[in-house]
Amino acid sequence: MIKRASVARRTIATPVILSVILLGFALLALWAGSKPFNQTIIEIFLRVILVVGLYIFIGNSGVISFGHIGFTCLGAYAAAWLTIPPMMKGISMPGLPDWLMQTQLPYWGAAGLAAAFAAVFALIFGLILMRLSGIAASIATFAMLAMIITIYSNWESVTAATSSVIGIPIVRNIWPYLIGAVIAVFVAWGHAISRTGLALRAARDEPTAAAASGIDIPRERLIAFTLSGAVMGLGGALFAHSIGVVTPDTFYLGLTFTTLSMLVVGGMGSLSGAVLGVVILSSLIQVLRWLEKGMQIGTSTLSIPNGLQEIALGVVMILILIFRPAGIMGNNELSWPLARAEKPDHGGA
Amino acid sequence: MAGLLQTLFDALSLGSLYALGALGIALIFGVMRLVNFAHGDVIAFSVFALLWPSVDAVAVVFAGNMPWFLLVPFVLVMGAGLSVLSELLVFRRFRRANPATMMIASFALGFVIRYFLLMLFSSRPKSILLLPTLSQPVEIFGARIPLLQVITIVATILILFGLTSFLRRTRYGLEMRAAAENFTMARMLGVRANRVIMGAFALSGALAAAIGLILAAQTGTADIQMGSAVMLMAFIATVIGGLGSLPGAVLAGFLLGAASVVMQVVLPAEARVFRDAFVYGAVILVLIWRPQGLLSARGTKERV
Numbered sequence: 001m002i003k004r005a006s007v008a009r010r011t012i013a014t015p016v017i018l019s020v021i022l023l024g025f026a027l028l029a030l031w032a033g034s035k036p037f038n039q040t041i042i043e044i045f046l047r048v049i050l051v052v053g054l055y056i057f058i059g060n061s062g063v064i065s066f067g068h069i070g071f072t073c074l075g076a077y078a079a080a081w082l083t084i085p086p087m088m089k090g091i092s093m094p095g096l097p098d099w100l101m102q103t104q105l106p107y108w109g110a111a112g113l114a115a116a117f118a119a120v121f122a123l124i125f126g127l128i129l130m131r132l133s134g135i136a137a138s139i140a141t142f143a144m145l146a147m148i149i150t151i152y153s154n155w156e157s158v159t160a161a162t163s164s165v166i167g168i169p170i171v172r173n174i175w176p177y178l179i180g181a182v183i184a185v186f187v188a189w190g191h192a193i194s195r196t197g198l199a200l201r202a203a204r205d206e207p208t209a210a211a212a213s214g215i216d217i218p219r220e221r222l223i224a225f226t227l228s229g230a231v232m233g234l235g236g237a238l239f240a241h242s243i244g245v246v247t248p249d250t251f252y253l254g255l256t257f258t259t260l261s262m263l264v265v266g267g268m269g270s271l272s273g274a275v276l277g278v279v280i281l282s283s284l285i286q287v288l289r290w291l292e293k294g295m296q297i298g299t300s301t302l303s304i305p306n307g308l309q310e311i312a313l314g315v316v317m318i319l320i321l322i323f324r325p326a327g328i329m330g331n332n333e334l335s336w337p338l339a340r341a342e343k344p345d346h347g348g349a
Numbered sequence: 350m351a352g353l354l355q356t357l358f359d360a361l362s363l364g365s366l367y368a369l370g371a372l373g374i375a376l377i378f379g380v381m382r383l384v385n386f387a388h389g390d391v392i393a394f395s396v397f398a399l400l401w402p403s404v405d406a407v408a409v410v411f412a413g414n415m416p417w418f419l420l421v422p423f424v425l426v427m428g429a430g431l432s433v434l435s436e437l438l439v440f441r442r443f444r445r446a447n448p449a450t451m452m453i454a455s456f457a458l459g460f461v462i463r464y465f466l467l468m469l470f471s472s473r474p475k476s477i478l479l480l481p482t483l484s485q486p487v488e489i490f491g492a493r494i495p496l497l498q499v500i501t502i503v504a505t506i507l508i509l510f511g512l513t514s515f516l517r518r519t520r521y522g523l524e525m526r527a528a529a530e531n532f533t534m535a536r537m538l539g540v541r542a543n544r545v546i547m548g549a550f551a552l553s554g555a556l557a558a559a560i561g562l563i564l565a566a567q568t569g570t571a572d573i574q575m576g577s578a579v580m581l582m583a584f585i586a587t588v589i590g591g592l593g594s595l596p597g598a599v600l601a602g603f604l605l606g607a608a609s610v611v612m613q614v615v616l617p618a619e620a621r622v623f624r625d626a627f628v629y630g631a632v633i634l635v636l637i638w639r640p641q642g643l644l645s646a647r648g649t650k651e652r653v
Contacts, residue, residue, distance in 0.1 A: 064449055128637065135384070135448075136640040139588040142581075143629040143636075150629070154622040253577075257456055264453040307468035314461035318439055321454045325446040 007193050013335040015189040018275045019182045022048065025279075026178045038174060040286055042242050045177035046235055047278045050259045051266070052184040053231035055274040056191055057224045058263060062204035063133060066256055067125075067141030070148035071229040073251035074121055075114040075236025077152065080165045080246050082110035088167040095157025107171055107241050111180070114237035115230045122229020123222070130221040133207075145256065152248040162248060170244040180238050184231050188271050196223050265320050267327030272334040280328065281313070288312055351492040356614055362498040364606025365505035366560055370583025371590060371598035372512070373556035379529030379593045380549045381444070383451045384584070387435060387459035388557055392576030394462055395428035395558035396565045400477070402469040424562050425555045431462070432554025433547055440550075441543070466573045474572035479565045501563050508559065509599060512552070516595070521548060529593055589635050591642025601643060605632075 022045065029041040054068055081089070081096060082105045089101055105113070129140050152159045159165070191197045200220040203210040211217060240246050266277020288309040320328065370388070377385050399420070415423060439458050443451045483500060486493040516522035527535040528545045536542050557576070564575055586605050590597030608631060612624050620627075635643075 064452070128633065132636060132640050135588055135592055136636050136642075139585055140633050140636045143585070143632040146581075147626045147629045150623060150626040257460075261453050261457065264449055268449060305468060307464045310464035311461050311468070314457040314464070317457040318454050318461075321446070321450050321457075322442045325443070325450045327450075 011189065011193055011333070011335075014272060014333045015185050017334045017336075018185050018272060021275070021279070022178060022181050022185075026174050029174055035172075038172065039242075040282075042172075042174060042177045044278060044282045045174075045181040046239050046242060047259065047262065047282060048181040048275055049177075049184045049235035049238065050232060050255075051262045051274045051278050052181075052188050052271070053228045053235055054259055054263050055268075055271060056188050056228035056231060057221075059269050059271070059274065060192060060197055060200045060204065060224050061221050062269075063221070064138045064260070065141040065225075066138055066260070067143075067145040067148075068228065068232050069251050069256045069259065070145040071118040071122055071232035072236035072239065072255070073148055073152060073248060075111075075118045075233030076240040076246045076251065077159060077165070077236075078114035078117040078233070079107070079110045079237035079240045080168050082113060083107055083169055083241075084165070084167040092160045092163075092165060092167070093158055095155075107169060107237075108176065111234055111237035111241075115234040118233020118236065119226050119230035122232075123226045126222045126225040126229075130218045130225060133217075145252070149248050149252050159248070164245045164247045166245050168240050168244045168246065171238075171241040177238055177242070180234060184234070185271070185275065187227065187231060188274075191224065191227055192271060196220050200224055261317060265317055265327055267329035267331065269331045270327070270329040270333055272332070273327050273329030276328060281317075284316060285309070285313060351490070354490055354492040355494065356610060358492070358494050358498050358502070360607040360610040361603070362501045362606075363610055364603035365501050366563060366579055366602075367582045367586050367606050368599045368602030369505060369508065369556050369560050370579050371586035371602040372509075372595060373553040373560075374580075374583055374587045375590070375593060375595050375598035376525075376549045376553045376556075378587065379595070380525065380532065380546050381440070381451075382448055383440060383443075383455060384448065385553070386452060386456040386580075386584075387462060388553070388583070389576030389580030390459040390462040390466075391428055391431055391435075391554055391557040392561040392564070392579065393466060393571075393573050394431050394561075395424050395554075396477075396561040396571045396575065397466050397470060397573075398424065398427040399479075400470065400475070400571065421562065424558045426558075428556075428558025428561065429551040429554040432550045432557065436547055436550040440546075463573055470571075470573065472573060474570045476569055477565060477571045478569065479562070483566055497563075497566055501567075504559070504563075508556070512595075521545075525549060585632055589632065589642055591645040594642065594644045597642055597644035 025041050025044060029038050032038075050069075050072060053071075054065070057063070057068065058065055081093075081100055082103055084092075085104060086101055089096060125144050129137060129144065132140050153162050155161065192201075199210065199215045200217075200223075202213070203215050203217045203220060207217065236251070239250075262277040262281050263274055264277075265281060266275070267273025292306065292309050324330070370392075373388055374385055377383050435458055439454060440451070443454055446454070483495075483497040485496050487496050487499060488494075489499075516526055524535065524540045524545050525548060527538070528540055528542070532542070535545075560579055561576065564579070565571055568575075582605055583602065586601040587598045589605070590599070590601035605628070608628055609624070612627050613621065616624060616627065639645075
């Protein structure tokens with residue numbers, strides 16, 4: 001118990017610093033006071049939740065998952081089912097069971113239930129998938145994503161198929177998203193320093209030795225998978241409330257690769273890397289968007305042609321990976337500058 | 350009988366596409382453990398190479414006006430060229446990176462190619478009339494089969510035979526197989542690594558271009574997203590077949606094509622829209638049953 005507390009004390013700096021960075025972004029949005037900028041910051045917080053959710057599983061287990069955005073989809077639709085007024089649900093999704101049809105929860109209650117819903121599915125899928133490892137596991141998670149999206153794109157009476165589900169209450173306030181992101185960061189930290197998180201990282205780095213030391217690898221992976229499924233579900237629910245519309249297409253390959261890229265560019269094995277990857281790439285995207293719209297320099301407007309934004313993003317990602325193949329943070333975490341010398345690294349969490 | 354034959358040809362021609370795609374991915378994976386997500390964009394690029402840049406809905410055909418015996422080699426060379434270029438500019442710098450980093454780099458590269466095409470051609474699908482004589486049906490045992498399907502299947506078989514004899518009979522092929530088996534060992538025995546990898550990229554690019562040609566002739570459209578669906582299935586086929594195993598990739602490609610077509614036929618009407626969910630479910634089952642793939646290549650086994 002004493003030892004556990006000391007691990008927590010030694011590593012608490014990381015989530016605190018990351019939360020302060022996120023708080024800084026929220027204050028920036030308040031200070032700027034413009035609606036589009038507010039939305040941009042909300043998007044960043046949402047991506048932080050999703051990428052940290054990915055980190056909990058991918059970072060600690062070393063198994064690349066292409067399927068986590070499927071849990072985001074489950075969470076988003078669960079939030080839609082729970083918060084849309086019954087009248088509107090009756091029209092767009094007539095096949096819902098009666099008790100669900102009559103339910104209308106506040107957004108935070110729905111977000112909690114959505115996270116639990118996604119976690120249950122992560123547990124069920126995980127029981128099957130966690131026996132696999134390496135590239136076979138990656139492909140199996142991708143197959144899971146494709147299954148979820150195919151079902152949600154075609155189950156007319158319950159998900160309105162490919163048409164958008166509208167009427168989800170929109171939350172424009174920035175604080176719920178900040179709180180969600182900070183919760184995700186602390187959950188990831190708590191998992192990383194827990195017994196199961198340490199065991200999972202041991203299994204990632206030395207599978208044979210870990211298994212020989214009595215670590216049940218599928219079980220530890222399953223725990224991380226379920227926990228990260230819950231965080232992805234939470235992100236999905238908040239995602240739905242940030243724009244008020246959900247379609248299955250939103251949660252397919254585009255979002256999968258955006259979030260995965262942010263994780264890898266930031267540093268797959270590092271919680272700080274996950275958050276910084278989001279912050280850095282999102283800022284880059286935002287600057288390029290402004291350039292695309294045109295920037296006033298003196299009397300002339302300088303703008304870059306359509307499509308160049310994405311090309312520049314891709315080129316920058318390749319360059320970052322060429323110069324830092326393990327991502328920006330590698331396996332390191334942010335911590336107090338003075339304490340670094342005496343603080344042993346807690347195993348690349 | 351005619352219906353059965355039609356189903357068989359559907360399955361074989363869809364399987365051919367998946368098999369060619371899986372081969373392209375497996376060739377590169379074999380020599381450098383790279384899962385190349387840019388493959389689908391190479392497919393689209395080689396079709397767009399036939400067009401003159403414009404944002405109109407009807408394609409301005411440029412190189413596509415050539416007779417077929419020039420057109421086919423031209424497209425293949427474009428695909429191979431882009432693929433080799435991507436090796437020289439990007440992947441060469443990732444020789445020591447871990448697979449996840451390489452994968453994301455290849456995805457970023459595909460992103461760049463796709464938006465480069467979007468900048469020149471816009472995202473709207475374009476109608477393109479490529480080799481129109483191929484859409485006529487031919488009669489085989491009473492079933493009317495589109496000529497294109499027959500040509501797709503025959504061409505795939507020819508490509509497979511050609512590739513097999515290249516890999517088995519030539520020195521270059523021997524080096525490539527050796528590199529796929531054990532890259533470090535092969536280098537120590539005098540195989541020139543960069544040459545082999547470049548060859549694998551060229552072959553893979555040409556295979557992508559062949560898929561592009563078939564898709565464009567089949568659908569009559571050129572779309573910057575046209576390669577992605579085939580690439581995903583091909584990617585799955587590569588893993589099910591056993592990563593790095595070329596015969597495995599081909600076998601799994603044909604199996605996936607057959608599974609898609611057969612499920613389309615046997616599933617009851619109300620479940621048919623969920624066909625892909627059944628196919629992907631089958632993929633998971635196969636992976637649980639044989640995580641190392643149907644025909645596993647030596648040297649790619651996971652330790653735990």
